[in-house]
Amino acid sequence: MKRFALTGAAGYIAPRHLKAIQEVGGELVAALDVVDAVGALDRYFPEAAFFLHPELFEAHLEDLRDRGEGVDYVSICVPNFLHGAHIRMAFRVGADALCEKPLVLEPSELDRLAELEARSGRRVWTVLQLRVHPALVALRERLLGEGGVKDVELTYITGRGPWYLRSWKAREELSGGVAMNIGVHFFDLLHWLFGALERAELHVRTATTMAGYLELERARVRWFLSIDARHVPEALRAQGQRTYRSIRIEGEEVEFSGGFTELHTEVYRRTLAGAGFGIEAARAAIETVDRLRRLEVVRARNGQRHSLVA
Ligand code: NAD
Structure with a gap:
C-alpha cells in the first residue's frame, strides 16, 4: 500500500x-x-x-x-x-x-526541477487530467490516424463567481494569471493533440478572458478562454450550466464539458504505475503560456478570429 x-x-x-x-x-x-x-x-x-x-x-x-x-x-x-x-x-x-497543475509558473523552473530529480532520485508528476478524458483519448487516436493539418476552434469557458477576482487565482505573480491557471489545461490539450507551437497571436486579454490564434504542427487554432459564465451559450446557461468546453475540428464538435471532475483517480493510477505526466509532459503548455504573456494584443484577421471575439 x-x-x-x-x-x-x-x-x-x-x-x-x-x-x-x-x-x-x-x-x-x-x-x-x-x-x-x-x-x-x-x-x-x-x-x-x-x-x-x-x-x-x-x-x-x-x-x-x-x-x-x-x-x-x-x-x-x-x-x-x-x-x-x-x-x-x-x-x-x-x-x-x-x-x-500548473507544475510551475516559469519554464526555467522546469529545468531546475529536472536537476533536482536527477540529484534526489525522486520524480515529480503532475495532474494533466484532460489527457485521460475518454472522449479526448479517442479523439487523439482518430486524429493521429487521419494525419494532415486541421482547422480548429477551441472554446473553454469555466464560469467563476466574483470571489475569483479577489483570490490568489487572479494575481498574476501567485497563479500565473488566467492563461496559466485555467489555460494550462487547454494549451496542454492542444499540444498533445496537434504538436508543437509554430506561431502565436493574441487578440483579447482582460482579467477574465483571453483569445487568440495559434499555428501548431498539425492545426490552425482559433481559441477562446474565459472565466466569465456569460460566454456560455444561451441555451446551456438557461439550464444553469456555467461551464462550456468544446473543440470543433473541421466544423465537427467534440464537447467535453462533462466527465472532467472524475479524472484525478485515473491520473493517480497512472502515476503509481510509473506512467504519469512528468516534467517534459508539462513543458510545452508552460512555454506557450510564457510566450503569450509577452505578446502584444493585435487585431484578429479574418479566418483567424474566434467566433466569440467581436
Ligand atoms: P484553494 O485556494 O481552494 O486551496 C489552496 C489551499 O492551500 C488553501 O486551503 C490554502 O490555505 C492552502 N495553503 C496556502 N499556502 C499554504 C502553505 N504554505 N502550506 C500549506 N497550505 C497552504 O485552491 P485550489 O483551487 O484548491 O487550487 C489548489 C491547486 O490545485 C492549484 O495549483 C490549482 O491550480 C490546482 N487546481 C487544479 C484543478 C484541476 O482541474 N486539476 C482545479 C482547481 C485547482
Missing part, C-alpha cells in the same frame, strides 16, 4: 486527491494547510496527522522516513507559486511529488 502526505488540505481541489488516494488503495498519513478548515479529512482519512505549519509537517515526514515509515508521495494542492517549494520538500523527505 502506498503512503501519502498532502499539502493544501483545506482547499477546493484537495477532496479530489483524497478520494483518488482512497480509490487507488493508498493511505494518507499526514496533511498540511495553513488554515484549519480540514473537516474533509474525516470523510477519507480520519487518522491522518494534521499540521498548520510547513516546518512541523516536514519534520514529521522526516521522522517517519528515518523510522522506515516514510511516505512514497506528497500530493501538492497549494497555490501555484508554492508548487516548486513543496516539490523540493517532497524530495527532501524522500518522496515523489504529485503536484497539481
Whole structure:
C-alpha cells in the first residue's frame, strides 16, 4: 500500500486527491494547510496527522522516513507559486511529488526541477487530467490516424463567481494569471493533440478572458478562454450550466464539458504505475503560456478570429 502526505488540505481541489488516494488503495498519513478548515479529512482519512505549519509537517515526514515509515508521495494542492517549494520538500523527505497543475509558473523552473530529480532520485508528476478524458483519448487516436493539418476552434469557458477576482487565482505573480491557471489545461490539450507551437497571436486579454490564434504542427487554432459564465451559450446557461468546453475540428464538435471532475483517480493510477505526466509532459503548455504573456494584443484577421471575439 502506498503512503501519502498532502499539502493544501483545506482547499477546493484537495477532496479530489483524497478520494483518488482512497480509490487507488493508498493511505494518507499526514496533511498540511495553513488554515484549519480540514473537516474533509474525516470523510477519507480520519487518522491522518494534521499540521498548520510547513516546518512541523516536514519534520514529521522526516521522522517517519528515518523510522522506515516514510511516505512514497506528497500530493501538492497549494497555490501555484508554492508548487516548486513543496516539490523540493517532497524530495527532501524522500518522496515523489504529485503536484497539481500548473507544475510551475516559469519554464526555467522546469529545468531546475529536472536537476533536482536527477540529484534526489525522486520524480515529480503532475495532474494533466484532460489527457485521460475518454472522449479526448479517442479523439487523439482518430486524429493521429487521419494525419494532415486541421482547422480548429477551441472554446473553454469555466464560469467563476466574483470571489475569483479577489483570490490568489487572479494575481498574476501567485497563479500565473488566467492563461496559466485555467489555460494550462487547454494549451496542454492542444499540444498533445496537434504538436508543437509554430506561431502565436493574441487578440483579447482582460482579467477574465483571453483569445487568440495559434499555428501548431498539425492545426490552425482559433481559441477562446474565459472565466466569465456569460460566454456560455444561451441555451446551456438557461439550464444553469456555467461551464462550456468544446473543440470543433473541421466544423465537427467534440464537447467535453462533462466527465472532467472524475479524472484525478485515473491520473493517480497512472502515476503509481510509473506512467504519469512528468516534467517534459508539462513543458510545452508552460512555454506557450510564457510566450503569450509577452505578446502584444493585435487585431484578429479574418479566418483567424474566434467566433466569440467581436
Ligand atoms: P484553494 O485556494 O481552494 O486551496 C489552496 C489551499 O492551500 C488553501 O486551503 C490554502 O490555505 C492552502 N495553503 C496556502 N499556502 C499554504 C502553505 N504554505 N502550506 C500549506 N497550505 C497552504 O485552491 P485550489 O483551487 O484548491 O487550487 C489548489 C491547486 O490545485 C492549484 O495549483 C490549482 O491550480 C490546482 N487546481 C487544479 C484543478 C484541476 O482541474 N486539476 C482545479 C482547481 C485547482
